[in-house]
Amino acid sequence: MNITRRSFLKxxxxxxxxxxxxxxxxxxxxxxxxxxxxxxVVLGGGFGGSTAAKYLKMxxxxxxxxxxxxxxxxxxCPLSNEVIFGLRDLSFITLPHKVIADKxxxxxxQAEVTGLDxxxxxxxxxxxxxxxxKLIVSPGIGMDYDVENGFDSEMQKxxxxxxxxxxxxxxxxxxxxxxxxxxxxxxxxxxxxxxxxPGPYERASLMADFAKKNDCKLTVIDPNPGIVSKGPLFEAxxxxxxxxxxxxxxSTTVQHYDKAKNTxxxxxxxxxxxxxxxxxxxxxxxxxxxxxxxxEGKKWAPVSPITFESDVFQDVYVIGDAIDPAIxxxxxxxxxxxxxxxxxxxxxxxxxxxxxxxxxxxxxxxxSLVSPHEGIYIATVYHYDPAVKRIVVKNGANSxxxxxxxxxxxxxxxxAENILFDTFK
Numbered sequence: 001m002n003i004t005r006r007s008f009l010k011x012x013x014x015x016x017x018x019x020x021x022x023x024x025x026x027x028x029x030x031x032x033x034x035x036x037x038x039x040x041v042v043l044g045g046g047f048g049g050s051t052a053a054k055y056l057k058m059x060x061x062x063x064x065x066x067x068x069x070x071x072x073x074x075x076x077c078p079l080s081n082e083v084i085f086g087l088r089d090l091s092f093i094t095l096p097h098k099v100i101a102d103k104x105x106x107x108x109x110q111a112e113v114t115g116l117d118x119x120x121x122x123x124x125x126x127x128x129x130x131x132x133x134k135l136i137v138s139p140g141i142g143m144d145y146d147v148e149n150g151f152d153s154e155m156q157k158x159x160x161x162x163x164x165x166x167x168x169x170x171x172x173x174x175x176x177x178x179x180x181x182x183x184x185x186x187x188x189x190x191x192x193x194x195x196x197x198p199g200p201y202e203r204a205s206l207m208a209d210f211a212k213k214n215d216c217k218l219t220v221i222d223p224n225p226g227i228v229s230k231g232p233l234f235e236a237x238x239x240x241x242x243x244x245x246x247x248x249x250x251s252t253t254v255q256h257y258d259k260a261k262n263t264x265x266x267x268x269x270x271x272x273x274x275x276x277x278x279x280x281x282x283x284x285x286x287x288x289x290x291x292x293x294x295x296e297g298k299k300w301a302p303v304s305p306i307t308f309e310s311d312v313f314q315d316v317y318v319i320g321d322a323i324d325p326a327i328x329x330x331x332x333x334x335x336x337x338x339x340x341x342x343x344x345x346x347x348x349x350x351x352x353x354x355x356x357x358x359x360x361x362x363x364x365x366x367x368s369l370v371s372p373h374e375g376i377y378i379a380t381v382y383h384y385d386p387a388v389k390r391i392v393v394k395n396g397a398n399s400x401x402x403x404x405x406x407x408x409x410x411x412x413x414x415x416a417e418n419i420l421f422d423t424f425k
Contacts, residue, residue, distance in 0.1 A: 139285030
């Protein structure tokens with residue numbers, strides 16, 4: 001299926017998920033006969049892992065696919081900002097793994113991953129060890145706290161980042177709900193590169209909306225020189241909607257957290273607030289380090305820019321947020337995790353069918369709220385460039401909303417329903 005830039009962007013703006021640009025486009029089940037049953041193990045049931053497990057079975061039902069996750073359901077980070085501010089119920093973003101297990105014949109194991117023996121092709125878990133022919137690892141994101149400057153384990157529990165959805169989403173929601181009128185709020189943006197580039201600014205917008213309705217004041221401190229994604233659109237919202245309650249301070253370096261005073265000390269002064277939401281800098285998820293997929297001194301997992309096979313272990317693939325940004329310009333997002341999962345699923349099925357892997361081509365679409373009923377979007381197409389051996393933005397294949405609108409809010413809902421269905425249902 002050929003897709004033009006215009007038709008791609010039009011579909012994205014309508015909230016559609018474009019699977020034609022995310023692999024799985026040239027392969028049919030009839031072409032995927034495997035001489036013996038192959039066992040594929042997938043670690044992590046988020047947007048990457050669940051998509052991989054589902055699409056492996058869709059492409060070749062004869063594969064023995066096992067999905068392992070420590071929880072019985074995944075809580076989506078996309079849309080979790082809305083849960084924090086009472087715009088959406090947690091149940092909408094809670095996706096049980098049982099759904100794809102029952103529907104597509106995926107084996108689901110709820111267990112903690114404890115280790116990897118790549119030589120023996122064996123994964124160790126709290127529920128026992130399991131052999132694999134191919135292993136797909138979707139570790140998600142990890143928090144890179146500066147423990148020496150006061151950000152110890154106690155602080156991390158007391159000040160939830162809520163950048164991994166679930167228990168912390170509820171913890172921060174409850175803190176917001178318990179604030180009194182006239183309270184002060186402080187939001188710290190993480191330094192790029194991090195999960196969901198526009199996400200912190202969406203949270204700032206919704207936090208500012210809460211502040212405006214409750215006679216509060218919000219200060220946003222950002223280590224980046226300016227808004228990382230959709231800058232002009234968020235800047236307009238900050239100024240036009242929240243100029244009287246929101247103070248945004250870029251290029252701000254956090255130096256210390258004073259627990260006794262509940263104060264963040266920075267190179268631009270100290271900030272004390274009734275509610276602090278500190279989103280730390282980020283790295284690959286803990287599982288990537290635990291399994292030895294991240295070299296010493298590095299923060300991300302190096303992989304092939306064509307197949308996403310690990311540079312460390314053969315027949316082990318890394319997908320989603322943990323991928324080393326050295327090989328790709330794509331953001332760390334649910335859509336990209338979904339997309340890399342499809343590409344890896346197709347790569348594996350093609351290999352068993354005696355076919356070469358396809359070169360990566362993918363699209364990312366992202367919607368954000370600027371107010372409870374107005375949204376913005378960005379859509380970008382990426383492809384593998386053999387000249388630089390990286391996945392880069394395709395020339396001319398980029399679009400951003402002209403302004404915030406209620407129409408974009410409605411499209412956000414369609415986009416969310418599509419990506420959640422494509423991944424978890």
